[in-house]
């Protein structure tokens with residue numbers, strides 16, 4: 242079986258050598274190491290330098306930094322410069338993660354700052370012709386409208402605008418996202434005991450847009466819950482989604498690996 246983890250995070254304490262070895266042993270042929278802060282971006286770059294054949298990366302500024310960067314005029318040009326210079330040494334395959342996360346206590350000011358940072362990075366990705374890795378929580382309609390406005394029209398027409406990572410939305414959202422050329426990153430949440438609704442939705446998603454991901458070190462799938470998540474664990478998620486689609490694990494692994502290669506041009 243071959244597999245591809247399209248969304249894993251690493252920090253300075255991650256035992257990456259051991260994790261990469263276990264991922265290879267579990268059948269993984271690659272991973273996308275995803276940034277979001279300067280620390281995670283640096284760790285992704287370092288990992289790709291160490292494992293250039295195995296690791297591609299995504300660089301970006303996630304919504305937690307929105308207020309901090311609200312007034313910055315240099316953050317986006319610096320990110321662009323970093324992507325261009327790092328891209329000469331390793332495979333930068335996406336911008337992300339970026340997106341919106343609205344919780345009960347998220348203020349109007351913070352929502353506006355998140356939208357601003359998200360829009361600017363959608364435009365940056367369009368400028369660089371890179372797909373995006375999008376986080377969406379409690380903000381479905383704003384995510385869709387900003388993607389429609391600022392997302393790359395060229396990549397939309399090629400059906401490879403990016404991925405809704407850690408997909409937990411409904412079919413109505415999925416239909417609109419599909420039409421804009423977005424993929425669906427399915428994380429360990431789909432294996433959780435209380436995730437019947439998500440499983441029902443995922444079983445109806447078009448197979449040519451499915452990806453599997455860990456979002457490591459978070460969201461370890463059943464039966465690894467409670468442990469720090471790592472890329473190799475995506476095989477449990479893959480087995481679950483293969484079952485939902487009535488496919489063999491081998492065929493599903495091959496399908497989603499090809500989907501990942503197509504979206505990220507790897």
Ligand SMILES: [Zn+2]
Nearest residue numbers: 248250338456
């Ligand atoms: Zn993430």
